[in-house]
Amino acid sequence: MDLSVFKNALSAVLVALCGVVGCTNGLPPEPPRTLQIQQTWELKPGDTLAGHRIIGGLGDISIALSGDKTLYAPLDGRLQPHSPDCVIFSSEELPIYLFRLCGVQNPHWGQIRSREKLGTANILNLAVLNRLSDGKWAFVEPSKQIIEQMLQPPNTAFMPTP
Template identity: 45%
Template sequence: MVRIIGIEKCIGGLAIALCTTACSLNPSPEPMRQIQIQQNWAIKPGDRIADHFVVAGLGDISIRLGGDTAYAPFAGRVQPNSSECVLFSSPDVPAYLFRLCGLSKPNLGEVQAGEAIGSGDYLYFATLRKQPDGTWTIVEPAKDILERILKSP
């Protein structure tokens, strides 16, 4: 019995050590990125109306993904913007940000060109162009970028 209890103590110590190691190995979560959009619409993505989330707003293109995947159009970074939206930025496309809403469990952090960002039933997509005052304005996206996002590489 004395020996069994000794083993229990060893397992307990090992458990705590392993837990500490496992917790410290987890990467830090990608920080939320908030941006100021020049067009100050009254109803925006992330708002709630009658206990329902607003997923897209004026300026978003709605695409029926039907469970398909949205891919990174260039090498870049995916950052959370709200509970429903992520922002994609790339050093290859200065002055622009892409906002993708409606994807479930998005792949946050650094991504390669063509790597999956996430999938969902619908994608709500906006292109944002940087303004001299540091705000971002919603512009009409080109088909070329949408094709890169929707076509499997």
């Protein structure tokens, strides 16, 4: 087989593979971020129970989204892997807080500007964690305003819920 024919065939296969599995979001650019959480529970996101993956837990809120809903960065920040089903969003604008988002599909890893796409989700399990003085993280109540910013497209006028 001619080498140029082989290269063309290989290129066609790679292009087709990118179309099927996607090339831009692929594998995360870094290893999963680990967190030492102050509260510990027997079951947590990422665990398996009777053959089923746990995607939420105590400290999370679950939001049923209509279809494949796009999620947006509420601030300039960074999206990192955390567990097979969860990602971590952090921002230097709120350095003592982390957002653990479970159920995110097609995540956009790395640095993200405010209102850019984080990924999509059908069901979003969200937890907000606050950094304590001992370096551990504790669950805190999430801000409705921040969650609404994650769910509303950037060109939509932000109307806080009363």
